[in-house]
Amino acid sequence: MxxxxxxxxxxxxxxxxxxxxxxxxxxxxxxxxxxxxxxxxxxxxxxxxxxxIKELGSNILFISPGSPGGQGFGGARGAEGTQESLDQKDAEAIKDGISTIKKVSPEYTSGAQVIYKKQNTNTSIVGATSTYEDVHNFHIGSGSFIDESDQKTTKRVAVLGTNVVTDLFGKSNAIGQTIKIKSIPFKVIGVMEEKGQSGFQNLDNQIFIPLSAAQKRLFGAKHLSTISIQAKNEEVMDQASEDIEALLLERHEIENADEADFRIRSQAEILDxxxxxxxxxxxxxxxxxxxxxxxxxxxxxxxxxxxxxxxxxxxxxxxxxxxxxxxxxxxxxxxxxxxxxxxxxxxxxxxxxxxxxxxxxxxxxxxxxxxxxxxxxxxxxxxxxxxxxxxxxxxxxxxxxxxxxxx
Amino acid sequence: MVEAEAEEGADHLARHTNTVIEAKDLVKTYGTGDTKVDALKGVSLNIKEGEFVAIMGPSGSGKSTLMHLLGCLDQSTSGTYKLDGSTIKDLNDNDLARIRNEKIGFIFQQFNLLPRTSSLENVMLPFTYTGHANKNARKQAEETLRSVGLGKHFYKRPSELSGGEQQRVAISRAMINNPSIILADEPTGALDTKTGIEVLNIFQKLNKEGKTIILITHERDIAAFAKRRIHLRDGLVESDSAKKKKEIIEST
Known part of the structure; x- marks a missing residue:
């Protein structure tokens, strides 16, 4: 058959x-x-x-605020990252005091509504400084990124992720236009390169503004949501992590490391x-x-x-x-x-x-x-x-x- | 091809020389010890090419067992059986299957056609197991169906055919491989008298063309269509007689 x-x-x-x-x-x-x-x-x-890992390198550390109520047992604890325990001074102290690190990028991230003419979108607003690009290995595509003077003068400028550009401007040119974030006008000075999905987040769906502008003009905050740190190389990662922990504990006047109000993680740990x-x-x-x-x-x-x-x-x-x-x-x-x-x-x-x-x-x-x-x-x-x-x-x-x- | 066969058949009919079945002292025993049953106790018979034989007997006489042995569905406990010159003894299942495929055409009381399958494909089924491609399969199947009067029913399924028509498809299937013998087990058992007679007339027609037909039945009326009648009783041949022409019911 x-x-x-x-x-x-x-x-x-x-x-x-x-x-x-x-x-x-x-x-x-x-x-x-x-x-x-x-x-x-x-x-x-x-x-x-x-x-x-290949892209970012394995020499990146992230410091995020801990959860209110400490790491101990008992009592209600807030979600991690909700504590307002990190600020600009911490970031500067790390930058100045730790020899094993190369760059520090303090960041404040929050969601907000963004409007351009009749288009509007809800997206995350990242208050960043000029170091962001290098630390995150995420670079400007056209125009320019936030520089130090923008930060110093709390300038109302914005750099858009490619998705935001598509949402708000379609195919027309975004640079030079003015968008409104929470009703406050910001001038678009650059568009980021296309990056795509990262974990649960789409990196192209962000707007970058000077950290000072985000804290003072938009959200009225003094704290940071993340400090991203680039260590000098992979070998000194552990050393850097330990030094930063010691420094921050001292600054925050915490004796017991278990009660730390912040958390240090490496890129590798997050990926883990x-x-x-x-x-x-x-x-x-x-x-x-x-x-x-x-x-x-x-x-x-x-x-x-x-x-x-x-x-x-x-x-x-x-x-x-x-x-x-x-x-x-x-x-x-x-x-x-x-x-x-x-x-x-x-x-x-x-x-x-x-x-x-x-x-x-x-x-x-x-x-x-x-x-x-x-x-x-x-x-x-x-x-x-x-x-x-x-x-x-x-x-x-x-x-x-x-x-x-x-x- | 069919005409050539018909001629050849007619030739054999005339001479009646080739012995197709040679059975000697066939014994078939089922079971062992206390449950031992002797279904056949020593049956001998010869059937020549072109004969039309009815094997009769009441139930329990051993006629079904004999049919199984003759049809190579089973092998005897002792005795010898030669089919078309080759001895059927100590063969394995595959050899028996090959012999059934090449030398025997079965016709059953319940037709046993494949459901949901056209007449043509049902008739061609034996070709499926011949082991070599047959380019003329379809043509042969069509001719065979035509020869039993089903020229218009090539693509009908069994459920669309009457009992008589289904049995004629089954007859076509039995003939397609041009077997040495056609074994029909109560072929009219599921049909009314009129269609039964039609089927028997087909057998007579095939027999005239030279086919060797063995009809197993318990009904005297049915056996009356055969030229030779063998009666079995208690596993032995009781009588074996060729009938004169006037004793045979002839188709018109």
């Missing part, structure tokens, strides 16, 4: 029981879908992490946290995948056993007209593989769509690789063969006389 005919026979068998076939495939669909989503998110996240999250998600999806593949496989086996019983007379007849054991075996095996392969294909599509959706919604990078496609098909075929062999063997071992008599 040639393969094409076997496929046709198998296809006919599946079509004859559309609903049953679809329900049977469901387990495989979910399983393969989960496998594909898992791999695409996994590779996406690790690709992202490595590219970020992120990869822990993706790791958890991967394990979760992997679990779902494994369970639904097994359940799906059992479903296929079950349906194939039913099908063998239902078609006992057909098997008897095929044997009577000359089908050998291996013909019958092949016929039922092909049917179960076709079933799981079809499920695999649908699952692949859903997994693909799902991971694209996740990356859209969660700002999560996802990559569909040839590997995941191959793996999905491998799993599908393996499941089809593994769970199809037993029913198929049962069919092929039927005694033709008894099979023909079967009612």
């Amino acid at each position: 040639n393969l094409l005919e076997s496929l046709r026979t198998a296809y006919r068998g599946l079509i004859a029981n559309k609903l049953r076939s679809t329900l049977t495939m469901l387990g495989i669909i979910i399983g393969v879908g989960a496998v594909v989503a898992m791999i695409s998110i996994g590779t996406g996240a690790s690709d992202f992490a490595t590219s970020r 946290t992120m990869s822990q999250v993706t790791g958890t998600l991967t394990i979760l999806l992997g679990g779902i995948a494994a369970i639904s593949l097994i359940v799906g496989g059992i479903g296929i086996m079950n349906i194939m056993l039913v099908s063998v019983t239902e078609r006992t007379r057909e098997i008897g007849l095929r044997k009577a007209v000359g089908a050998k054991k291996r013909d019958i075996l092949a016929q039922f095996l092909i049917e179960s593989v076709l079933l799981s392969l079809l499920g695999g294909a649908i699952g692949l599509g859903l997994g693909w769509g799902g991971s694209v959706l996740i990356s859209r919604i969660g700002g999560w990078p996802s990559i569909i690789s040839l590997n995941s496609v191959l793996l999905a098909f491998f799993f599908a075929v393996a499941i089809g063969v593994f769970f199809g062999v037993w029913p198929a063997r049962r069919a092929s071992n039927l005694n033709p006389i008894e099979a023909l008599r079967f009612e």
